[in-house]
Amino acid sequence: MLSFLGRRVLWSVAVLLLASLLTFFVGYKVPADPARMIAGPNASVDTVAGIRRQLGLDQPFAVQYGRYLGQALRGNLGRSYKTEQQVLPTILERFPYTAALALSGLAFEVLIGASVGLLAAATRLRAVDALASTFVLLTLAVPSFWLGIILLYVFGYLYPVFPLGGAEGGPISLFLPALTLGLSGAGYYARVGRASLLEVLGEDFIRTARAKGVSPGRVMLRHALKNALRPLITMTALDLGVLLGGALITEQVFGWPGIGTLAWQAVQNIDLPMIMGTVLFSALCIVVANVLVDLVYRWVDPRITA
Amino acid sequence: MSVAVPSRPSLSSPFASFALWRRFRRQPGSVLGLVITAALLLICLLAPWLSGHDPVTQYPDGLSELGAPLPPGQGFIFGTDALGRDLCARLLFGTRTSLTIALLSNLIATAVALVLGTLAGYFGGLLDTLIMRLTDVLISFPVLLLAAFLAAVLRPGIGVIIGVIGGVSWFYLARVIRAELLSVRRREYIEAARALGASDARIIFRHALPQILGLVTVYSTLNFSTTVLFVAALSYVGIGVQPPTPDWGNMIADGTQYLTVSPWLVIFPGVFLGLSVLAFNLLGDGLQSALDPKSGRKVD
Numbered sequence: 001m002l003s004f005l006g007r008r009v010l011w012s013v014a015v016l017l018l019a020s021l022l023t024f025f026v027g028y029k030v031p032a033d034p035a036r037m038i039a040g041p042n043a044s045v046d047t048v049a050g051i052r053r054q055l056g057l058d059q060p061f062a063v064q065y066g067r068y069l070g071q072a073l074r075g076n077l078g079r080s081y082k083t084e085q086q087v088l089p090t091i092l093e094r095f096p097y098t099a100a101l102a103l104s105g106l107a108f109e110v111l112i113g114a115s116v117g118l119l120a121a122a123t124r125l126r127a128v129d130a131l132a133s134t135f136v137l138l139t140l141a142v143p144s145f146w147l148g149i150i151l152l153y154v155f156g157y158l159y160p161v162f163p164l165g166g167a168e169g170g171p172i173s174l175f176l177p178a179l180t181l182g183l184s185g186a187g188y189y190a191r192v193g194r195a196s197l198l199e200v201l202g203e204d205f206i207r208t209a210r211a212k213g214v215s216p217g218r219v220m221l222r223h224a225l226k227n228a229l230r231p232l233i234t235m236t237a238l239d240l241g242v243l244l245g246g247a248l249i250t251e252q253v254f255g256w257p258g259i260g261t262l263a264w265q266a267v268q269n270i271d272l273p274m275i276m277g278t279v280l281f282s283a284l285c286i287v288v289a290n291v292l293v294d295l296v297y298r299w300v301d302p303r304i305t306a
Numbered sequence: 307m308s309v310a311v312p313s314r315p316s317l318s319s320p321f322a323s324f325a326l327w328r329r330f331r332r333q334p335g336s337v338l339g340l341v342i343t344a345a346l347l348l349i350c351l352l353a354p355w356l357s358g359h360d361p362v363t364q365y366p367d368g369l370s371e372l373g374a375p376l377p378p379g380q381g382f383i384f385g386t387d388a389l390g391r392d393l394c395a396r397l398l399f400g401t402r403t404s405l406t407i408a409l410l411s412n413l414i415a416t417a418v419a420l421v422l423g424t425l426a427g428y429f430g431g432l433l434d435t436l437i438m439r440l441t442d443v444l445i446s447f448p449v450l451l452l453a454a455f456l457a458a459v460l461r462p463g464i465g466v467i468i469g470v471i472g473g474v475s476w477f478y479l480a481r482v483i484r485a486e487l488l489s490v491r492r493r494e495y496i497e498a499a500r501a502l503g504a505s506d507a508r509i510i511f512r513h514a515l516p517q518i519l520g521l522v523t524v525y526s527t528l529n530f531s532t533t534v535l536f537v538a539a540l541s542y543v544g545i546g547v548q549p550p551t552p553d554w555g556n557m558i559a560d561g562t563q564y565l566t567v568s569p570w571l572v573i574f575p576g577v578f579l580g581l582s583v584l585a586f587n588l589l590g591d592g593l594q595s596a597l598d599p600k601s602g603r604k605v606d
Contacts, residue, residue, distance in 0.1 A: 011442075018443045023455070030459050137335075141584035143535050145542050146558055146576035153565050153572075248450050249539055264543065267454045275455055282448035290446070 008294060012287040019283045020072070020276065024065050027272040034081050034272060068276070077280070078273035080266070087277035091259060097167060098258035101181065101251070102243035104174055106236060108182020113139075113189025114232050120190070121197035121228075122220060132190060139187035148180040148253035165255040177254040181247055185239065192235060197228040230300075234293055241289020245282025329596040336592020342585035350402045359392035361399040362550045368392065375568040384574050387557075388564050393571065397578055400552035405582065407468055407547070408533040414472025415533070416526045419479035420515075426480070427487025428510055438484070441477040449474045450539065457545040467546050471536050479525050486518045520597035527590035531583040538579050554579040 035052040036043075052058050056067060071078065077087035120132035155176060156164040162176050163169035200206065201224055209223050210216075246259030255261070259278060266274035330336050349356065359365070359382070368390030370376060378385040384393040426437040453470045460466045490496065491514060499509050540546035541555025549556055554575045561571025 014439075015443050015446050019447055022443075022447075023452070026456060026459060031461070032459075133335075137584055137587060138580075140587055141531075141580045143538055143576065143579055143583070145539060146572070146579065149558070149562055149565065149572055150576070153569060157566055242448075245448055246451075248448070248454070249543070252543060263448075263451050264454070267451070267458050267545075270458065279448060279451055279455075282451065283446050286446045286448075 004298070005295065008291050012291055015287055016280065016283055017069075020069070020280055021065065023276055023279045024068060025061070027275065028061050028064065030270060030272070032270050034270070037270065038081050072280070077277040080271050080274045082266075082269045082271045082274070087273050090274070091262065091277055091281050094257060094259045094262050097256060098246050098251075098260065099244060100174055101177055101247060101256060101258055102240060104178035105181030105185075105247070105250075106240055106243060108178055109185040109239070110189055110232065110236055112182060113186030114193045114229075116186070117190035117193025117195075118197050118225070118228065121194045121201065122224075132194065136187040136190045139183055139185075139190075142184065144180055144184035145249045145253050147184060148177070148250055151176050151180055152254070165253075167257055173254075177247075177250050177256050180253070181243070181250050189232060189235065192231050193228065196231045197224060200224050200228045203227075234297070237293045237296070238286075238289055241286040244285040244289075246278065326596050330592050333592055333595065335588045336596070339585045339588025339592060342581055343589055346401060346405060346582055346585065349398055350405055353398040353402045357392070357395035357398045359395040361395040361552050362391065364390045365392065366390065375564060375571065377568065378570055385568065385570050387560060387571055388568075393574060396552040396557060397574055400554050400557055400575065401578060401582075403464075403547055403551055403553045404534065404537055404541075404555070404579070407464060407471075407553075408530060408537050410468045411471035411475065411537070412526060412530045412533045414468065415476040415529060416479060416522065418472070418476040419483055420522065422476070423480040423483025424487060424510060424515070427484035428491055428506070428514060430488075434484070437480070441481055444474065444477045447474075450536075453536070453540060454543065454545055457540060464547065464551075467537065467540060471533060471540070475529065475533060475536065479522070479529055482525055483518060483522065486521055487514060490514050490517050520593075524590055524594040524597060527586055527593060531586035531590070534579070534583055534586065 033048070033052075035048045035055065035057055039048045039051050049058075056064055059067075068078070075088065077091075079086055080090065083090075116132050116135050120129045123129075152164060155161050163173045165173070167173055206219060206223055209219050214223070246261075246263055247256075248260040248264060250256070251258045251260035252264055259281065262274065263278035263282075265271070266278060330340075365386065368376060368382065368386040375388050375390075376382055376386045378393075382392050382394065384397060387393055387396065422437050422440075426434040453474050456470045456473075457466055460470075496509060496513055499513050504512075537546060537553070538555035538558070541553045542559045544556075544559065546555055547553035549560070557575040558572055558579075561568070561575070565572055
């Protein structure tokens with residue numbers, strides 16, 4: 001178990017290193033000159049050269065990357081080229097917004113998706129199944145940003161129940177972005193939930209339970225659902241990792257001040273330290289979620305071995 | 307292929323393709339998907355003749371007296387946008403742009419996945435480890451952010467978008483291909499071919515790849531719908547297709563500014579986008595159950 005954990009963590013660190021190397025390399029190759037962007041269009045050539053020296057941009061790639069890595073390991077991700085704010089504190093400042101959106105979006109996703117899928121499998125009614133299939137096909141087809149805009153139009157403008165974006169309105173302004181995230185991901189949960197429950201219902205132990213006279217409701221709740229939920233829990237954990245890194249598009253549509261918006265602004269300004277920071281933060285969330293899922297799996301089901 | 311015992315009907319024999327069509331046809335959804343796909347294909351081919359208007363011309367009679375976009379009807383079937391351009395023409399030409407970019411990026415992704423997946427699955431060993439670790443890294447990557455970064459850095463252009471999207475959407479398919487080849491390469495007829503002295507290249511191209519052709523078709527079709535959404539998302543945030551060239555994503559972004567006065571500017575491109583994703587998903591699911599009836603995975 002411990003050696004597994006050690007290997008898993010080691011590999012995650014390698015993944016993060018590779019991700020940082022890749023992003024840094026793209027940034028290094030940028031045709032735009034960050035020193036010129038900081039100095040402004042009217043600055044003299046000398047000023048620009050000075051800034052370049054000061055930031056170490058005149059150094060070779062290996063030196064620059066080595067220095068970045070050394071500082072990053074000490075918790076210093078540098079300063080934004082654009083706003084001159086420290087990168088890590090800025091990301092942490094935005095994190096509560098992204099976390100709130102991630103958790104509430106995930107709640108919608110799981111509640112809507114899983115209940116549709118499990119209901120379709122549990123009732124075995126043709127009509128319910130057809131409705132569930134339609135729901136899955138629609139949620140998979142409708143682009144999330146379009147759904148967000150339409151929801152804003154209907155519930156923010158036509159029937160002004162919710163604020164028109166931003167986070168100033170308090171918890172209520174979280175509703176529409178969370179619903180958008182939730183609906184656009186719910187199809188996958190419905191699909192997996194349905195397939196998983198159907199599979200479990202075909203297992204021998206379900207037949208045994210029925211044969212020994214357990215009531216249908218109890219079979220469903222105690223025997224079937226408990227086992228069918230496992231893949232859904234895995235999906236939830238992995239999705240949480242992805243969402244905690246920032247919902248790039250949804251945050252954009254709703255003007256939500258999370259990490260996704262921060263990353264997006266950084267990309268537009270070619271603000272390399274901020275881009276590096278947000279990419280690494282997102283990758284870290286995904287990697288940690290993956291390791292945790294693997295660990296929990298082993299803990300729950302000791303039959304799994306490396 | 308005299309020793310071959312195909313687990314799935316091969317796509318090459320005419321008899322098999324008839325059986326395939328019969329199984330495909332059994333699901334109304336698949337046929338609907340095929341019909342919509344055919345309609346979209348026709349739109350792509352015939353856009354200039356179907357539209358009647360030019361997609362980038364700003365028509366003087368395309369705006370109301372107050373300078374607002376015209377609602378659907380009144381000489382412009384789907385209305386006009388804020389610059390007085392015909393929305394119908396932009397939608398038809400936008401279909402062409404969006405689907406061409408998605409198709410080409412999907413082809414790139416499929417080609418990369420085929421090469422890397424085959425190398426990893428057939429040869430195994432160190433090569434397999436390296437390629438699978440690479441997919442691990444890419445899966446942990448915020449892909450949309452990476453694509454946005456690349457597209458922003460390389461300055462927006464259609465070639466760049468195709469390359470970027472193709473370059474970041476191959477790894478899932480590569481894993482599927484690898485897993486399938488791992489099992490295919492242990493089958494008897496592969497052993498037999500090797501015993502008869504066939505080279506690796508011959509075994510791969512004549513015996514192994516034909517077996518996974520159906521699988522690749524299914525996943526590539528399903529991936530196509532993801533790619534379509536990807537293109538639209540990039541264009542929506544402004545780093546995909548650049549105006550005035552119409553594309554579903556940038557049309558939705560444009561229309562958002564006028565959402566309260568002319569919601570049709572957002573609704574129509576979204577419907578086109580959604581319908582095409584729906585069609586490719588239906589098509590992929592239909593192909594899957596037609597090619598692999600034993601899988602028992604119904605379209606859901």
